[in-house]
Amino acid sequence: MNKIMYLEFERCIGCRACQAACRECGDHDAKERNYVEHVDFMESRQTFPMMCMQCKDPACARVCPANAIQITEEGVVLSASEEKCIGCRNCTFGCPFGIPKFDFEQNKMYKCDMCYDRSKHDIAPMCASVCPSDAIRFIDFDEMQSLRRRRTQMNLVEGKKPTEQDKWKYVPEFFGVYSD
């Protein structure tokens, strides 16, 4: 699998189709594993999606005493295996992004597995498939890189130049950020 999940938070319109779609994935037990949140509804309607980062060396798996969180050969960090999960919730505390969810009734964690039944065939996960604003995309690694280059380029086209103090501004935003 040479595809990656690509998020552009500022494109999100808060419709939560990704969450509805997450429940539709065959292995998801009709429970969503992703998040859509308002940045601050009192101030604006801006929302953003959040989902598993599929870390290379995932904290959730590292802190799991039961070795319940498996990583596939493609690098997908799976949800806890039913038989192994002991319900200690270490993963929920360990994850720096607050991703793993906990089912208190069944005493087990569950999390995004990038719709492994789809993504292993290079078919987009449900959330990325339905996202009407392309805030969540399932794209080739090369396309991701060109998108990132394009963000920087657009800033340069608009006559802005990075300095040591604000160079970080030149990486993330393309969509929704225009000339001053």
Add this chain to the structure above:
Amino acid sequence: MTEFIAKPGVKNLKHEGEKLITTHCSYCGMQCGMHIRVSEKTGKIKGVEPRYDWPVTLGKLCPKGVTAYQQIDHPDRIKRPLIKKKGRFVESSWEEALSLIEKKFTELQDKHGKDSLSVFGGVSMTNEKCYLVGKYARVALGTRFLDYNGRFCMSSAAGGFMKTFGMDRGSTLPWTELEHSDCFLIAGSNTAECHPTSIQMFWKARDKGAKMIVVDPRETPTARIADVHLDLLPGTDSALANGLLHLLIKEDFVDKEYVENRCNNFEELKASVEPFTPEYTSQLTGVDKNKIIKAARIYGSSPRSVVMFARGVEQQSKGVDNVTLYTSLALLRGQIGKFASGVATFTGQGNGQGGREHGQKSDLLPGYRKITDPEAVKYISGVWGIDPEEMPKAGVSAFEMFDEIHKGTIRAMHVVCSNPAVSAPDAEYVWEAFKKLDFLVVNDFFLSETAEFADVVLPTTTWAEDEGTTTNLEGRVIRIRKSIEPLHESKTDWQIFKEIAARLGKGKHFDYSSPREIFEEFRLATKGGKADYSGITYERIDKEDGVFWPCPSEDHPGTPTVFKETFATPNGKANLPAVSWQEPDETPSEEFPIRLTTGRVVFHYLSGNQTRRIDFLMEQCPVPFAEMHPELASRYNMQDGEKIRVTTPRSTMELEVRLTKATRNDIIFVPYHWGKELAVNKLTNAALDPTSRMPEFKVCAARIEKLEQKAGH
């Protein structure tokens, strides 16, 4: 017949033991493409699979679309016909229900005349069914009282387009072109919530640098990122559009050649917009005059632009005027009939476009023919096999039918595919009307608030249990496929019409065995009309990704862009309007000092009869709320989450406060998808547009009060 269509190279996940049926969503006018997963063994519905290769929506779905399939095999489905006996519904046989309908209908018509019956239609169903509603009312029942819920949804857009262009196709361009446009002027549309899958087109255009001007009292997700957000007071669209027209003329943005060759009335328009200086416009609309000037300059200088609008401008007592004025912006810029430019309305209902063209409206016959035109009556009578003398005259609009009930003219009603107990304004008046009826029949698959008033409820199928065509918001005719056989004892609406017609001795006019047979007759009925579908076949739709009407013959390619050379008016030129300023029907007063506006949320569709039964959607938005600015709340010492009372001259209700600064500080907004004590339509004003007879849902005057704290709470 192929059930599954996918282009070469497109990968879909096919679960073992399942098949995919290619179709479209049941909800809004986007008609997003989808495949429905069906178990090969049991025939049960299993879920949804994105249709990545549907060119309009590319597999995208909103949360309603994702969960649409959950309506089909839902525990709340009405399984057998229900007859109200001693105030309670009792399950009965079709034979008993239909016999009762036959008896009641015949009795009432014998006693009070043909027009004592009425039909209230809807457009969240296929063209085949919509077409048959009109024929059922006029041929089987022989009544002139026929109208449909598009009066609450699309009729102002239709009226405005008819007036301006002489033809009403919701979009003058195919939406696949939107990403190539340079500027969007979007008025009265909360696009991100009401037509979410269209956002991909706007965002793509945005990536390429397209400008965006959004007209809305609330800072919606589209308004938030707009280059200019014109945050007008609800009900002041005609002033704002006049102000923009004033600036286009004054600052010389008019495409003079286009206007000269293709428009009537320019001088009149020029004179009428003269008083609308930025200062005056700002005073009427409450929008900063610099923002109005900035918007006019961006719009005026964009080479390719699209003006788009929705219920926000249409659901007003000046809805038609608003539509003609916004449309004129595109005309003055010479945008209509060209690539990636034009004008469009966001059609609300699934088949809001097709359903309004083919004779469900009180004054229309199939093919957008006028019932007042003797030639049209003659032609359609020929297709239907009746004597032109038998054709009923024009009736009255949807809301006015309730007046007729109160007057005692209409004694019985057959409601099909609609829930006016929630969707009509001044709801308590409508509920009283339902109670007053001698006999009410409702076709539905869930027991809607309207169905609860009924004497007989007939269980219909959902969209996935029948086949047919719909027309999406572009004017593209597409195919709905049958995924499963009708569940329980439900029947399709067309079968119900057929059986009632047969009992009333009109069986020979309804001798259909499949939707395809209806479609063939329907094609003939539209032939030669403005909305000509006669060249469209089911096979062509599959082969060509849908066909755009007008399509007058099978070798005609269809018409993705309309008005390329000429308009459909008598002299081929578009009519520019001349509209002076007029306040909304109800303006704030000392007693009712605040403007109340209503609208939608992304999680619900129309009256909510479907979406309020879907778990995911109800978890996200279970009840209506009163959204307001913290500044307004502070004036009344109201807190976020607190219960308040909202009152208008018609009624009162309690709602929870939701605070956000992303709205004007002098309005409250309440979504309308709920019934009974949660229905904000109890409060809305039924003032009708003089042309389209569309009620003014979008603005009325209200009072808000803090509820007294109960001790111990």
